[in-house]
Amino acid sequence: MRDPLSKKITEIQPSGIRKFFDIVSDMKDAISLGVGEPDFDTPWHIREEGIYSLEKGRTIYTSNSGLKELRKEVCNYLHRRFQLNYEYESEIMITVGGSEAIDVAFRAMLDPGDEVLIPQPSYVSYVPCALLANGTPVIINLLEKDEFRLTKQQILDHITDKTKLLVLPFPNNPTGSIMTYEDLKEIVDVIIEKDLYVISDEIYSELTYGREHVSIASFPGMRERTVVINGFSKSYAMTGWRLGYAAGPAKIIKQMLKIHQFAIMCAPTTSQYAAIEALKNGDSDVAMMRESYDERRRFLVKALREIGMDCFEPFGAFYVFPSIKKFGMTSDDFANKLLQDEKLAVVPGTAFGDGGEGFLRISYAYSIESLKIALGRLENFINKL
Known part of the structure; x- marks a missing residue:
């Protein structure tokens, strides 16, 4: 049969982020710091307006x-x-x-x-x-x-x-x-x-x-x-x-x-x-969420440095991008082994281009309590290395 697929499409690689999400979803007791998504619910007054539009038949x-x-x-x-x-x-x-x-x-x-x-x-x-x-x-x-x-x-x-x-x-x-x-x-x-x-x-x-x-x-x-x-x-x-x-x-x-x-x-x-x-x-909802992210950002950068990871201070979004070069592993190997050994998912920097080799993306769109648990697993992994 003739190949039904476009050559251009088949040559494009799937997202390197999704691979880790799929593994985590099937792994019991796994923690993910890989999601690029706010952990807040959409503010109620915004949801309410959406609901009201449906009630009014605006469809x-x-x-x-x-x-x-x-x-x-x-x-x-x-x-x-x-x-x-x-x-x-x-x-x-x-x-x-x-x-x-x-x-x-x-x-x-x-x-x-x-x-x-x-x-x-x-x-x-x-x-x-x-x-x-x-x-x-x-x-x-x-x-x-x-x-x-x-x-x-x-x-x-x-x-x-x-x-x-x-x-x-x-x-x-x-x-x-x-x-x-x-x-x-x-x-x-x-x-x-x-x-x-x-x-x-x-x-x-x-x-x-x-x-x-x-x-x-x-x-x-x-x-x-x-x-x-x-x-x-x-x-x-x-x-x-x-x-x-x-x-x-x-x-x-x-x-x-x-x-x-x-x-x-x-x-x-x-x-x-x-x-x-x-x-x-x-505006007030955005300010509240931004203040919470900032608290988590400062906490996470400080904690990563304390457990021995090199990390520049980011001033935007809700990610940190620590270096793992000192550990002598590729980003993909580090992320895979961390997931298998400690059931902690982060995203290898190479998911965002070859220039991300030697780094990890860690999201702080999670509560500080969740971050503390995850950091404990990360520290245990680094100590074993």
Whole structure:
């Protein structure tokens, strides 16, 4: 029989994160510190608004770009929090999670042979989405000595005459690194000079600690060449609601919307009504969760250092990225042996690109009580090593 499968699809590797989730789900008494998901319930007033929308029978399609009121609230939020100004009618589209927005942005902007600069370690979807859009991923390996921040020289070292897009994945999953105003200012000139466009994934923008998030789209000359990706999963603990959005130049959003129109139609109606409530009245919920994450962050970094693991201090998202190089094991071997010996799951750094070798991603989207139990198992494992 003729092979029914696309060669492009079969050559793309599945997510390295999911493998550990699948093992843990079948392992009795296992603890996972691998989930990139808030451990909080969606705040009640947000859930209540979703329930109310169902009770009122609001179960039909919305416009392809999303509810008008939601797009207006997204504009209000982006202006209020990050000094970004967009037109709700033509520069905002609501998507099925931030992941769909990333996929659609690549497909709308890339032609075969166009190169995409992708800093790694970073979220697992960028490379596959670039490939599926017929782009050519060009990896920039971020360095621990730079606290995994992207530098101007790294961009210059990887640009060719085929480079079109730069992915800016900050605050970063898995490292927890951020880009400050000064960091971004350094790279803006080269982006404009080399005529690049930017996909700025800001899904963790509300989860920074002691330092305010800055969007590259707020710099002069960058709004017209940046698509900002954001959503509700991390900030409002709404992962299962599957809702995100893209903000960008009308010319780009128009073509992204075309793809979304044919592939998706519209984001879930119930989720959109809940998201309106989140943006209008959810600031205190975000602040509460951020304060809790910050407490766990400080606790975990200190505890890891005390048991002998080298770990730079992350200022964003809800992950730490400790080094295991001193133990003479690969990230995959360390994570597998830790799981088998101590029933503790963490994610090997290589799940986020080859630049993650020698590191682990550990999530602190768990209670401190759970973290203490997990750290006891980790310390026992390290002592045996």
